[in-house]
Amino acid sequence: MAEGVFVAYYRVSTKRQGRSGLGLDAQREAVRNYLNGGRWSLAAAFTEVESGKRDDGRPELAKALQTCRVYGAKLVIAKLDRLSRDAHFLLGLEKAGVDFIAADMPHANRLTVGIMAIVADEERRAISQRTKAALAAARKRGVQLGGDRGSRLSDRARKAGRNAQAVSAMERAADLAPIIRNLEAEGVTSLSGIASALTERRVPTPRGSKRWSAVQVDRTIKRITAVQSTQGAAPNSTLSPN
Template identity: 60%
Template sequence: MANGRFISYLRVSTDRQGRSGLGLEAQRSAVTDYLNGGAWTLVAEVVEVESGANSERPELAGALALCRAHRATLVVAKLDRLARDAHFLLGLSKAGVDFVACDMPSANRMTVGIMAVVAEEERRMISARTKAALAAAKARGQVLGGFRGRTGTAEDAAKARAARGRNADAQAEALAPILARIDPNGTASLRTVAAALAAENVPTPSGRGTWTPTAVARLRARLAPTS
């Protein structure tokens, strides 16, 4: 039975994956089913729209930062789908954040550390085999390259921007109680607030770098009510 505060992290390669069993709705349903019952609070849902081939996970960094800020547990729907993503697994292993995978609730930091080592080796071996196959094909005179798939559309870009905006809003809302405690009247200088956040080791919204007056100004702007 789930108890405590949670940050959910969902990832898809494209918005079109929502039509498959690995899409956002399926992952969201798995998280809901896992949390059903008990005394729990889902502080925020963080969505990453990113190719599995890309090792950068800015939204994952943000989710881990939220977990540290709220002393929350990271919950993911399917660890087995990400078991070959070494960057993801190492991020979990080194983040110092408690986590749970709905499809593998017994997994722990040591488990994902071992998975990460295996994933990195598998990735290296796959890369080596691919390069060897391409070299052999080229030696046979086969023409390589050419367009595969499709280019991103304006709609794809708009959806990606919207997803990033929603995640940024969620991260800002998660930090709002801390900001209200540090600066209840909203009159402290940006530099003062930045120093206070840094002194308390509150992660920045991106999970990288340190708090600056500019970062505080952006946080205030995102939290400001719209007319």
């Protein structure tokens, strides 16, 4: 029985199929059947019209994944081949930080995680072997290895941690930018108004809370502006503080 928030993603292979709806109705029906019963909500649905032979250039899938991150939702698809015929691309969903469910194979996510674990384990072994070889080569060159092995973090490590947090916050702000722009277009132009709307739409805050504040919205807007400035885009937010 399905529970939680979902984002649906449908794909048809040609423009002709997209116009005729051939195969699309079946996908929608499969998703509806999977979601039948339980406590669930569908935040959005996206339809891609293109070939499954390529894994790049899928704007609707990118939007679907972004929406999943915004709502903390799962991506639901009718069939695994609607995403890709390439298993490597399916593994890439892990990098997107989004869980997915295939209606025709609900436990496929567990299988995918298993494959990821095998691949990660193999990569760890390869890294370990390369590291050992590099250390051995360094010793032969007379390099002295070792140092402080206590639990204290260096200034460099602390700085790296802060940078990682900053990057994560900026990525989250970029994900939230479209929904905030839509709210502005609907006439919600104050920080408190945006906060109420995001809370009402059950969009988690950057820290995972269910309730937004005007201060959090203000910080998010500033991060969005910073992202836009680095990308050469003109800031288009006209938020007021009330």
